[in-house]
Amino acid sequence: MQKKWLGLGMSLILATVIAGCSGNDSNGNGASATNGPSEGTKATPTAEANKPPVTLKYWTDDRHDQEYINEMINKFNETNEDNIKVELTVMSENYAQSVDIAFSSNQAPDVLRLKGANTPVFFKKGYLEPIDGFLTDDIKAKFDKVILDGVNRFDDKVYSLANNGQTLRLVYNKDLFAKAGIENPPASLQEMVDAAKKITEAGKSEGVYGFALNFKNPKSAFDRSIREILSLSGHQGLGFDLKTGQFDFAPYSQVIEYFKQMYADGSILPGAESLDIDPLRAQFAAGKIGMYLSFSTEPGVYKDQFPTEINWGGALAPTIDGQIKGKSEIVSAGTWLGISAQSANKEAAWTFMQYMYGDEILKSYHEKGFGIAVVPAIVEQAANPDINGMEGFLVGEHDSIWPVAPTVTPEGANYADAFFKYVLAGGDLQAITTDLNARYNDALSKAVEKGEVSVTPNPAFDPTKPQG
Structure with a gap:
């Protein structure tokens, strides 16, 4: 297994770009929190009394690791000799909007959780402080192969360091599949539609439905599901065509038709339109959902956050036609923590960051x-997680990093809202797709003209070898 993780590390070394959701093991080794600037030390009342107190605010939209991160923060608060106290705030699905409001009102946190999708946006808005001045030679050597332009480095300045990545999988209840007479997880979208219908027919009287997603936030729902279906089907998962350097939502619209069919069949959990991810997980843990798609954080969720006795597993997402024509995308692999440009305590924020980025x-x-380690030095020494269900999420032959797609903001509804409206109310799918292509490519052209993004078409792009 170490060779498998080492292979992932080497693939990250070769990558030029990296693309962009959960619990705590209370029996974990306490030594895991002693690495960093205060390693092997214990703050004394005298030491703390000699330093002015500093309170740092750390905001994140991660909930799957909340208890663990709280544990690590508590240890930091107890052991650091700089009189620093960190306060953790876990946001809901409106994380980006909350960050915008905080910065516009000069109430920004000191440390932010950064991901592949939000780092370029936060950088452009001036929210982030470069950390180059804090990086020692040892830290540079440790992270050198995973500091990449357009991911955590912009205009020759570094804003974050890597920690882990996430695979995406179909999460399914094996007992509900068996009860419905289904032997294997679906390989094609039609098989997924059929399985969802059979599971619903077999369990509806008991409140069981075949499929669900956190449709309270359509983009969050589709980016953990359709994205992966498309990458395995040979298409970039966010609607961007890497060969032409243009947005093309035609493949996306193919997948949407099957989601609409599940909704029309009554196979989707009622009320999913207002369902957030944690209530969905609670329903799945209670045995009320046959399947959904999500990240490799899910095994940790069902170990600690929503302990469950159901027989469940993870499998590759289905493809459009049942044929695998591309690699399953490993996402959010290049960033983790960043310092706010508005922070009045940047050195203290770095002290906390350095602690969090310690080996242990x-x-x-x-x-x-x-999450799946991507820093080569960590990949070499880390053991595979011993967590029920994790075996279905481990990196394998069908997983890879994909080139990052440009982030643009079109006028009007985004692709997820537009397509979800079609799932619920119908309409002219071709017209919706054409409109999305026009608005997204117009936004792309304007962003290129302003120098906000650069696009290079790659006619030879091979989705089976997305790193080239």
């Missing part, structure tokens, strides 16, 4: 199943 915390983060 990165290693235990992987081994507890919160």
Whole structure:
């Protein structure tokens, strides 16, 4: 297994770009929190009394690792000699909007959770402080192969460091599949539609439905599901065509038709339109959902956050026609923590960041199943997570990093809202797709003209070898 993780590390070394959701093991080794600037030390009342107190606010939209991160923060608060106290705030699905409001009102946090999708946006808005001045030679050597332009480095300045990545899988209840007479997880979208209908017919009287997603936030729902279906089907998962350097939502619209069919069949959990991800997980843990798609954080969720006795597993997402024509995308692999440009305590924020990026915390983060390690030095020493269900999420032959797609903001509804409206109310799908292509490519052209993004078409792009 170590060779498999090493292979992932080497693939990250070769990558030029990296693309862009959960619990705590209270029996974990306490030593995992002693790495960093205060390693092997214990703050004394005298030491703390000699330093002015500093309170740091850390905001994140991760809930799957909340208890573990709280544990690590508590240890930091107890052991650091700089009189620093960190306060953790876990946001809901409106994380980006909350960050915008905080910065516009000069109430920004000191440390932010950064991901592949939000880092370029936060950088452009001036929210982030470069950390180059804090990086020692040892830290540079440790993270050198995973500091990448357009991911955590912009205009020759570094804003975050890597920790882990996430695979995406179909999460399914094996007992409900068996009860409905289904032997295997679906390989095609038609098989998924059929399975969802059979599971619903077999369990509806008991409140069981075949499929669900956190449709309270359509983009969050589709980016953990359709994205993966498309990448395995040979298409970039966010509607961007890497060969032409243009947005093309035609493949996306193919997948949407099957989601609409599940909704029309009554196979989707009632009320899913207002369902957030944690209530969905609670329903799945209670045995009320046959399947959904999500990240490799799910095994940790069902170990600690929503302990369950159901027989469940993870499998590759279905493809459009049942044929695998591309690699399953490993996402959010290049960033983790960043410092706010508005912070009045940047040095203290770095002290906390350095602690969090210590070897033992990165290693235990992987081994507890919160994410898959991508830093080569951690990959080499970390053991595979010993968590029920994790075997279905481990990196294998069908997983890879994909080139990052440009982030643009079109006028009007985004692709997820537009397509979800079609799922619920119908309409002219071709017209919706054409409109999305026009608005997204117009936004792309304007962003290129302003120098906000650069696009290079790659006619030879091979989805089976997305790193080239």
